[in-house]
Amino acid sequence: MVIELKNVGKTYNAGKDEEVKALSGVDLKIEQGEFICIFGVSGSGKSTLLHLIGAMDTPTEGSVEYNGKNIAKLSDKEQARFRNENIGFLFQDYALIPYRSVEDNLKIPLYFSKFKASEFKEITNKKLEEVGMSQYLRRKVSSLSGGQKQKVALARALTCNPSVILCDEPTGALDSKSSEEILNLLLNIKKNGTTVIVVTHNMMFEDYSDRNIYIKDGHISEA
Amino acid sequence: MLLLSYVRKHILLHIAAFAMYGSLFFIMLLVIGEIIYDNGYDRLSVEDTTYTFRIYSDDSSKVDSIVRSIDDYSDILVASEENDYVLVSFLTPISENRNVGMPITVVNKNEIAYLSEVYFYDNFIDIDSPNINCVVVGGKELEVIGQQNIQLCLPVDIVKILCLSTEDFWDVAKSDSILLSVYKDERMSDSELEVLNRTFADNGITAVNYLPDRITSASKVINSDAVRLIYIIVILSCLCFARLTLMLVVNRNEEYRIMRYCGASKMIIARYILNHVMFVFAVSALGGSILYWVIAAFSTDLFSYSDSAFAFYLLVLAGYLAAALVTSGLCILAKAAKDGY
Secondary structure: OOOOEEEEEEEEOOOOOOOOOEEEEEEEEEEEEEEEEEOOOOOOOOOHHHHHOOOOOOEEEEEEOOOOHHHHHHHHHHHHHHHHHEEEEEEOOOOOOOOOHHHHHHHHHHOOOOOOHHHHHHHHHHHHHHOOOOOHHOEEEEHHHHHHHHHHHHHHHOOOOOOEEEEEEOOOOOOOHHHOOOHHHHHHHHHHHOOOEEEEEOOOHHHHOOEEEEEEEOOEEEE | OOHHHHHHHOOOHHHHHHHHHHHHHHHHHHHHHHHHHHOOOOOOOOOOOOOOOOOOOOOOOHHHHHHHOHHHHHHOOOOOOOOOOOEEEEEOOOOOOOOOOOOOOOEEOOOOOOOOOOOOOOOOOOOOHHHHHHHEOEEEEEEEEEEOOOOOOOOOEEEEEEEEEHHHHHHHHHHHOEEEEEOOOOOHHHHHHHHHHHHHHHHHEEEEEOOOOHHHOOOOOOOOOHHHHHHHHHHHHHHHHHHHHHHHHOOOHHHHHHHHHHOHHHHHHHHHHHHHHHHHHHHHHHHHHHHHHEEEEEHHOOOOOOOHHHHHHHHHHHHHHHHHHHHHHHHHHHHHHHOOO
């Protein structure tokens, strides 16, 4: 799936005193299966860009297109369906529900998907195997280490077989060993043809990505 | 499935919530039952209006002093006058429900303020009881001479007329003390008598039980403090309702955010929240109903409702649903306004 951002801009509180221009004139094309890293300091607009690509937000200017289709024009319901089928998210804080089991967390995207309930178990087992966490199926998330949580989060991001994985500081809360494991898993995912977009401060990613993009004050530049 | 999974994971919290909401529903049944059926919770002590006397004496100064001293308890009723009789009116209960009180009114033609007026509950005087035909005022027994419909200021439709001959009446009136006693199925409790006598002790009036001790049974009248308690409980329950709604439904923004990332639309999340509120509503209404009907089955005097009990029940259910939705809605709106979710 080809992702194309055309002259994308995002302004918060437009027309008000507290107006904030987070992104401006962003043009970016990402091919299927690319591993892209986006670097930038805090407040530069990285997360905003990720949210726009992930259909969690809509641009105030320009368009975000997947295979030529502008997702900003979809209804909320269509955007949700689009996210469920095409995009997996990975966050620094894992975005897992701590008091639920690993299995329960992996099932969340499946509840909103086209998969039948009878298939849930097989899918969750398979995805946990892919990240080497199958033995933790019944464990409560709160009892896992940071690295294990991030692997579970990655497994959940993969449950609906997305074509794009969006990562927001995926190693920001991890030690170097766990960071390396996550990086390797993301590289494996990329090998299977999934597009991986990582927003990070961690320069370790720089050497492994296909392209590095730098963002400053809402404007992007490529290395 | 997601909701059931959440409920399962927080089973203790939900049990607490259901118990709390169930209690709230039960209390609503009580309070609304009081409003509609007039169970009597609002006039349960002598200090309020349980007994109201109006005293006659040919000594107007004595009457004045008595009336002044009990002025807070007085209630003027329209009384019938007959040529040769002083009439004592028993106001009977509305249908078979709890009544609104039973005044005994004694009037004498051409006399003013010669009244003895007592409010009782239906459990004191049962219109269908053969004992009702006998009322003693100052040791003189009154006889029932008929029954008639009368429109008074109270919502009462049947009045039993009892009479006392003028001669007997004067005998009573001229005595130093007026003995008031009601022939009823049950004696007044000692505490009721005590309060009654304390109230009128300075005026030379004595209230006694007509029935011997062996017929004594517990009074069904509940103290009016129960009313205040009920309203305090309602307020506390509403606060708990709001707090638990916040815990169970509203303070889960993080989960809703995760659901959004995982492909849930805003509509799905709204539906999820609504389902949760409805789930809590349904289970707690069921729990509250069971509690209510179990108590009603074991204590038939506590709730004495008519054939419209089903309509009443539906009304309370609708009120409870509205309260649940409004409370939850307000909590959600307040939370949304606060953090912009």
